Amino acid sequence: MRSSAVGAWKQFKSAVLLSTLCCTLPVVAEPLRVVLELSPPHQTLESGKVGGLTTTVVEAMLRHAGLTPVYEVYPWARAFRIAATTPDVLIYNMARTPEREAQFEWIGIVNSYKFGLVKLRERKDIKVSQLADIKHYVIGAQRDDFSAEWLRDAAKQPPNKLELQPDVIETWRMLVNGKLDLMIDDPQAIDDMLVKYNLARSDVEFVIFPKELEQQTWIALKKGSSPELIQRLRVAYQKIKGDAAYQHVMGQVVSKTY
Numbered sequence: 001m002r003s004s005a006v007g008a009w010k011q012f013k014s015a016v017l018l019s020t021l022c023c024t025l026p027v028v029a030e031p032l033r034v035v036l037e038l039s040p041p042h043q044t045l046e047s048g049k050v051g052g053l054t055t056t057v058v059e060a061m062l063r064h065a066g067l068t069p070v071y072e073v074y075p076w077a078r079a080f081r082i083a084a085t086t087p088d089v090l091i092y093n094m095a096r097t098p099e100r101e102a103q104f105e106w107i108g109i110v111n112s113y114k115f116g117l118v119k120l121r122e123r124k125d126i127k128v129s130q131l132a133d134i135k136h137y138v139i140g141a142q143r144d145d146f147s148a149e150w151l152r153d154a155a156k157q158p159p160n161k162l163e164l165q166p167d168v169i170e171t172w173r174m175l176v177n178g179k180l181d182l183m184i185d186d187p188q189a190i191d192d193m194l195v196k197y198n199l200a201r202s203d204v205e206f207v208i209f210p211k212e213l214e215q216q217t218w219i220a221l222k223k224g225s226s227p228e229l230i231q232r233l234r235v236a237y238q239k240i241k242g243d244a245a246y247q248h249v250m251g252q253v254v255s256k257t258y
Helices: 006-021 053-065 076-085 131-136 146-154 168-176 191-196 227-241 244-255
Strands: 030-036 044-046 049-051 067-073 090-095 104-114 116-120 139-142 162-165 182-185 204-208 214-222
Touching (some): 049 067, 053 067, 053 104, 076 090, 139 146, 146 162, 168 191, 214 227
Parallel strands (some): 139 162
Antiparallel strands (some): 090 214, 116 182
């Protein structure tokens, strides 16, 4: 989804900019602290500016709410800890898991993923025909990510076969350098990482797609955040959710998962 969604992102962004010209918004927007990780092309950082497909959705919502984001970019584990312990801090592109359900106020969906386990195609020694087979291999995921929780708790991955990294960029680096046998990612979200590490699509292979790793990701705030802020965000999200441009982008994202 990362690079394949870029075209849809540009169409959506143009439509949002046009539509907001017709909206009556406050002259001065209030600042809102927003934490996130880098996950191109959904959350990017170029020339010091946060961008990306899901960022565009979030910014459209915040404009409708009369808020302006004050971004803080961290490795996922730190972004999650800040959002989980600090009221009135928005986090986005987060999986809504049973473990997190009571921790957060869930504002709206911004993406859909179908994660699987990927290896370098040249690794002919790695053979996975069923989920139980993954226990024989060293697997990488991001620290405090839902996929790491799934590996540890549901898949019962042995601790000595689980390597947790601060972000997806580092996990890919370890896979490419032979420090991991497998890692978890979405096949529609890997193109930026392939470019970064000089790989072609034909250089990697997804070996299995566990049903439990199909996820929608959300915009959220900690339970105990300002009720007025939560309501403003929910109302604003419903406004952008009704836009044809938003529906177009979300339709493109969902249809391209497999």
